[in-house]
Amino acid sequence: MTKQDDLAQKLQPFIDWADENRISEYTIPKEIEKLSKLQALDIMCCRCCNGFTEISDSIRYLSELRYLNIWNPYLTHFSESFTKLTQLRVIDMKCSIFKTLPESFGNLHNLTRLDFMENNLATLPDSFGNLKELKFLNINDGQLTKLPENFGNLTQLEYLNLGENKLIAIPESIGNLRQLKELALYDNRLTIIPESIGNLTQLECLGLSDNKLMTIPESVGNLTQLKELEIGSNKLKIVPEWLSKLTQLEELYLCCSELTSLPDWLGNFSQLKILSLVGNKFKILPESLGNLRKLEELYLSDCELTVIPDSFGYLRKLKELHLEKNNLTFLPESLGNLIWLEHLDLSHNMLTVLPERLRNLNRLRDLYLSGNQLTELPEYFGHFNQLDRLNLSGNNLTELPESVGNLSKLWDLDLSGNNLTKLPDSLGNINYLGYLYLSRNRLTALPESLGNLCKLRRLDLSRNRLTEFPESFGNLCELEELDLSGNGLTELPECLRNLSKLRKLDLSGNRLTELPEWLESLCALEKLNLSDNSLKELPDNIGNVDWLEDLDLSNNKLTELPESIGNISRLRKLNLRMNRFTELPDYFDSLRQLRNLDVSVNSLIALPESLSNMYWLRELDIRSHDLIELPQWLDEVGYIVLND
Numbered sequence: 222m223t224k225q226d227d228l229a230q231k232l233q234p235f236i237d238w239a240d241e242n243r244i245s246e247y248t249i250p251k252e253i254e255k256l257s258k259l260q261a262l263d264i265m266c267c268r269c270c271n272g273f274t275e276i277s278d279s280i281r282y283l284s285e286l287r288y289l290n291i292w293n294p295y296l297t298h299f300s301e302s303f304t305k306l307t308q309l310r311v312i313d314m315k316c317s318i319f320k321t322l323p324e325s326f327g328n329l330h331n332l333t334r335l336d337f338m339e340n341n342l343a344t345l346p347d348s349f350g351n352l353k354e355l356k357f358l359n360i361n362d363g364q365l366t367k368l369p370e371n372f373g374n375l376t377q378l379e380y381l382n383l384g385e386n387k388l389i390a391i392p393e394s395i396g397n398l399r400q401l402k403e404l405a406l407y408d409n410r411l412t413i414i415p416e417s418i419g420n421l422t423q424l425e426c427l428g429l430s431d432n433k434l435m436t437i438p439e440s441v442g443n444l445t446q447l448k449e450l451e452i453g454s455n456k457l458k459i460v461p462e463w464l465s466k467l468t469q470l471e472e473l474y475l476c477c478s479e480l481t482s483l484p485d486w487l488g489n490f491s492q493l494k495i496l497s498l499v500g501n502k503f504k505i506l507p508e509s510l511g512n513l514r515k516l517e518e519l520y521l522s523d524c525e526l527t528v529i530p531d532s533f534g535y536l537r538k539l540k541e542l543h544l545e546k547n548n549l550t551f552l553p554e555s556l557g558n559l560i561w562l563e564h565l566d567l568s569h570n571m572l573t574v575l576p577e578r579l580r581n582l583n584r585l586r587d588l589y590l591s592g593n594q595l596t597e598l599p600e601y602f603g604h605f606n607q608l609d610r611l612n613l614s615g616n617n618l619t620e621l622p623e624s625v626g627n628l629s630k631l632w633d634l635d636l637s638g639n640n641l642t643k644l645p646d647s648l649g650n651i652n653y654l655g656y657l658y659l660s661r662n663r664l665t666a667l668p669e670s671l672g673n674l675c676k677l678r679r680l681d682l683s684r685n686r687l688t689e690f691p692e693s694f695g696n697l698c699e700l701e702e703l704d705l706s707g708n709g710l711t712e713l714p715e716c717l718r719n720l721s722k723l724r725k726l727d728l729s730g731n732r733l734t735e736l737p738e739w740l741e742s743l744c745a746l747e748k749l750n751l752s753d754n755s756l757k758e759l760p761d762n763i764g765n766v767d768w769l770e771d772l773d774l775s776n777n778k779l780t781e782l783p784e785s786i787g788n789i790s791r792l793r794k795l796n797l798r799m800n801r802f803t804e805l806p807d808y809f810d811s812l813r814q815l816r817n818l819d820v821s822v823n824s825l826i827a828l829p830e831s832l833s834n835m836y837w838l839r840e841l842d843i844r845s846h847d848l849i850e851l852p853q854w855l856d857e858v859g860y861i862v863l864n865d
Contacts, residue, residue, distance in 0.1 A: 254282035261288040281305040293317055304328045315339055320364065327351035338362055338382075350374035361385055361405070373397035384408050384428060396420035407431050407451060419443040430454045430474060442466040453477050453497065460484055468492070476500050476520070488512035499523055499543070511535040522546050522566070534558035545569050545589065557581040568592050568612065580604050591615045591635065603627035614638045614658065626650035637661050637681065649673035660684050660704065672696035683707050683727065695719035706730045706750070718742040729753045729773070741765035752776050752796070764788035775799050775819070787811040798822050798842070807831045821845055821863070828852055835860070 262283065281302040288311045289303070296317035303312075304325040311334040320343045327348025334357040343364040350371030357380045365386040373394025380403045388409040396417025398404075401424055406414075408431040419440020426449040429437065434455040442463030450467065453476035460475065465486045470493055477500035488509025496513065497520040504525050511532025518541040526547040534555025541564040549570040557578025565585060569592035580601035587610045595616040603624025605611075610633040618639040626647025628634075632655040641662040649670025656679045664685040672693025677700055684707035695716035702725040703717075710731040717723075718739040725748040733754040741762050748771040756777040764785025772789070775798035782797075787808035794817040802823040809815070810831040821844040832841065833854035842863040855862055 251279045254279040257282055258285050259283050260285055262286060263288075263290045265290075265292045278302050284308065287311065289313070291317070299323065299326075301325060307331060310334065312336070317341075320344075322346050322349070324348050330354065333357065333377075335359070345369055345372075347371065353377060356380065356400075358382070368392055368395075370394060376400065379403070381405070391415055391418075393417050399423060402426070404428065414438055414441075416440045422446065425449065427451070430476075437461055437463075439463045445469060448472065448492075450474065453499075460487070465489070471495070473497070483507050483510075485509045491515065494518065496520070506530055508532040514538065517541070519543065529553055529556070531555045537561065540564065542566070552576050552579070554578045560584065563587065565589070575599060577601075583607065586610070588612070598622055598625075600624050606630065609633065611635070621645050621648070623647045629653065632656065632676075634658070644668050644671070646670045652676065655679070657681070667691055667694070669693050675699060678702065680704070690714040690716055692716050698722065701725065701745075703727070713737055713740075715739065721745060724748065726750070736760050736763070738762055744768065747771065747791075749773070759783055759786075761785055767791065770794065770814075772796070782806055784808060790814065793817070795819070805829050805832075810834045813837060816840070818842070828855075830854065833858060 283306060285308055286306050287308055289309060290313040292315055294316050297319055299319045299322050301323050304323060307328055308331060309329050310331055312332065313336045315336060316339045318341045320341045322345065324346045326346055330351055331354055332352050333354050335355060336359045338359050339362045341364050342360060343366065345368060347369050349369055352375060354377055355375050356377050358378060359382045361382045362385040365383065365388055367388065367390060370392050371394065372392050373396065376397055377400055378398050379400050381401060382405040384405040384407040386409050388411060391406065391411065391414060393415045395415060399420060399422065401421050403426040404421065404424060405428040407428040411432040411434060414429065414434065414437055416438045418438060421444060423446060424444050425446055427444065427447060428451040430451040431454040434457065437452060445466065447467050447470055449472040450470055451474040453474045455478055457478045458480065460480060460483060468490060470490050472495040473493060474497045476497045480501040481503065483503065483506060485507050488507065490513060493513050493516055495518040496516060499520045500523045502525050504527055506526070508530045511530065513536060515538055516536050517538055519536065519539060520543045522543045523546040526549060529549065529552060531553045533553065537558060537560065539559050539562055542562060543566045545566045545568040547570050549572060551572065552575065554576045556576060560581055561584060562582050563584055564587040566589040568589040572593040572595060583604055584607055585605050586607055588605065588608060589612045591612045591614040593616050595618060597618065598621060600622045602622055606627055606629055608628050608631050611628065611631060612635040614635045615638040618641060620641065621644065623645045625645060628651055630653055631651050632653045634654060635658040637658045637660040639662050641664060643664065644667065646668045648668060651674065653676055654674050655676050657677060658681045660681045660683040662685050664687055667690060669691045672691060674697060677697050679702040680700060681704040683704045687708040688710060694714065697720060699722060700720050701722055703720065703723060704727040706727045707730040710733060712733065713736070720743060722745050723743050724745055726743065726746060727750040729750045729752040731754050733756055735756065736759060738760050740760060743766060745768055746766050747768055749769060750773040752773045752775040754777055756779060758779065759782065761783045762785060763783060764787065767789055768791060769789050770791050771794040772792060773796040775796045777800050779800040780802060784806070789812065791814050792812050793814050795815060796819045798819045799822045802820065802825060804825065804827060805820060807829045809829065815835065815837065816839040818838060819842040821842045836859050838860040840861045840863065844863055
């Protein structure tokens, strides 16, 4: 017998077990103990199956095992058997729910990598300090409140992630981890950091954000190899002086720290590439920030800023600039020097005009100007021909320049919440446009050229004053979502019948009194909202819209439903609230997918007994009715009945 035959024979019981237990309750078979030479074991268990909660004792016989990966969200117990596997180098057991480790865990003295991310681990045994070969330790997103005092024995550690736990203190011995290059302690409950942290002179990344620190020890200033420092979302109130020594920093995060000013020496960080100061209270910034010539990303949102220093124009390598949610009323012309800028967010300020030299930013891909006070756009907007996204919502724009048609790469345009009364014909030239939002304007008509937007998938025209549409509207053959709610429509334009890919159609809040027969042409329709109209009846062929899953007919004047409704086999939600029904049809029980049925606020005097058979229904709303009495079968149905 060859070695391969011998291995196949040993594996066969395990393979047979795997086939038989593909969906049923999972266990590790006893036969696994025959694989005594196995060096790597990978056990994946998805959330949709009945995962095992414990590991078979047979695993202890895998004496040569070096790599163990178990992904099982049901594992409640870390088996003592694991601690017999003293040759283990790697344990990866993310997303389990065990809370403790046995004291014998310290026997795994050959471990170099341990990943317990997203567990419920609340304590570590004292023997944990015996894992002196450990180089990588990840217990992110656990329940740890403290670390053993001998944690400092793990002197080979290079990566340590204890973020998102409940730690209230760190032992002084952490200063012994002199090989550490990355230390994450963010999102805990720390109020103090030991001075010994300054001994970690090899550290390159330090994360202390989202704690309760009022001070950070000066010894952190000794960590001159630091490239990334996160100390935001604490209670610092001032930028610590020791920070000035860390001149090799490439990323600095000081967000949400109640800071009111920045020191001039911050401009000395000549290697800085990312600076985040989000959520502070500066009002003004030092001119020295313009010295950060390598800066690529700058985050200054929600800082109460009233002015931007001219020196920002020297940040010529900047690719992302976030200035949203401030109090800016104007921008310096020097921003036009930032010719490498790709992302600019100026939303939610008080800007009324844009500087002329902004036209130079011809590499912009994302431009956000929502929530300002702009009344017009400069003609140079057409120069931004690399734009992917443009958000101008919530301004006071009354018209758009013709040059907007030059934005040939634009695929997401938001113009909602302005005072637009018309759209330029050139809008139809934006061939790549996939998403167009025009809600809450004053549009009464649409240009014929809109039909050229052959890649448009979502169009929001809600809350305008539209009563008719151009014939070309039917050319929007890729349209999947259309919102026409809150207009003055009295009938549906026939051009809509060509929108064969339409999945969602909102016609609520109009003046419709009837629906056209051609509605059945919308063969892909999944969600149809016809609420708040004046419909008195539905076309007999509405049952042919058989992909429909959600139908809202609330607040109309309907007194009956056509029988064909019973043919909409995919219907999951039906809202008939606030109509004029006195009775319901008997064929509802043919709607086998129906989960939610709202017939509240009608004039029903009885419920059809067919509802008693609809065990698949999850919720039935019959509030505010004149029902003479509730039928007895309501007490026996499995769904929730909402009644007064």
